[in-house]
Amino acid sequence: MAYSISSMNKVILIGRLGADPELKYTPNGTAQAKLNLATSERWKDKDGNNQEKTEWHRIITWRRQAEFAGEWLKKGQLVCIEGKLQTRSWEEEGQKKYMTEVVADNITMLGSKGDSGGKSPDSAPKTENSTEAPQDIEDDDDDLPF
Numbered sequence: 001m002a003y004s005i006s007s008m009n010k011v012i013l014i015g016r017l018g019a020d021p022e023l024k025y026t027p028n029g030t031a032q033a034k035l036n037l038a039t040s041e042r043w044k045d046k047d048g049n050n051q052e053k054t055e056w057h058r059i060i061t062w063r064r065q066a067e068f069a070g071e072w073l074k075k076g077q078l079v080c081i082e083g084k085l086q087t088r089s090w091e092e093e094g095q096k097k098y099m100t101e102v103v104a105d106n107i108t109m110l111g112s113k114g115d116s117g118g119k120s121p122d123s124a125p126k127t128e129n130s131t132e133a134p135q136d137i138e139d140d141d142d143d144l145p146f
Contacts, residue, residue, distance in 0.1 A: 009084040011102050013057055014110065015039035017077050023070030033066035035059040035073070035104075037081060059083070061104040069107055082106040 018036040025031055037057045045051050059081055061069055073079065083104040090097055 011081070011083050011085055013037055013039055013081045013102065014078070015057070015081075017073060017075050017079060018056065019075050021066075021069040021073050023066060031063055031066035031070070033061050033069040035061070035069060035081075037079070037102075057081075058099070058101040059104050060101050061107065065104060065107060072109060073107070078110040080106075080108040080110055082108075 015037045018038050022034045023031065024033075035058075037059050038054050039057065040052055040054045042050065042052045061083075081102060081104045083102045083106070085100055086103045087098055087100045089099075
C-alpha cells in the first residue's frame with residue numbers, strides 16, 4: 001500500500017527544565033502551563049577544546065497535560081516533549097512581533113535533576129493528548145523573556 005505525506009509538523013525534544021512550570025487557568029477554567037526547556041549540543045572544536053551550545057525552547061501545553069506539568073515537573077528535571085511548532089503574531093507599538101513555540105501534546109518525565117533516568121511516579125496521572133489551544137485564550141506577552 002502506497003501513501004504520501006504532504007506535510008508534517010512534529011517536534012521531539014529531550015532536555016532539562018529551566019524553571020518550574022507556570023500553571024495558570026483561563027477564565028473558563030482551562031489549564032495552561034508554560035515551560036522553558038534547555039537542550040544542549042556538545043562538540044570538540046578544531047583545537048580539541050570542548051564546546052557547548054544551549055538552545056532554549058518555549059513550551060506550552062493545555063488541559064490535563066498542563067495540570068500534570070504543574071503538579072509533577074520541577075526545575076532541572078529531564079523530560080521528553082512531543083508536540084508541534086506554532087507561530088503566533090501580534091502588534092506591539094506599531095511593530096509586528098512573532099513567537100514560535102512548541103505546543104506539547106505529550107510530556108514524559110525521564111528523571112529529576114541529577115538522575116540519569118527514571119519513570120513517572122506510580123501515582124502520576126495518565127494524561128490525554130490535546131494539542132489544540134482553546135479559542136478564548138488571550139496570551140499575555142508581557143512576561144516573555146525576549
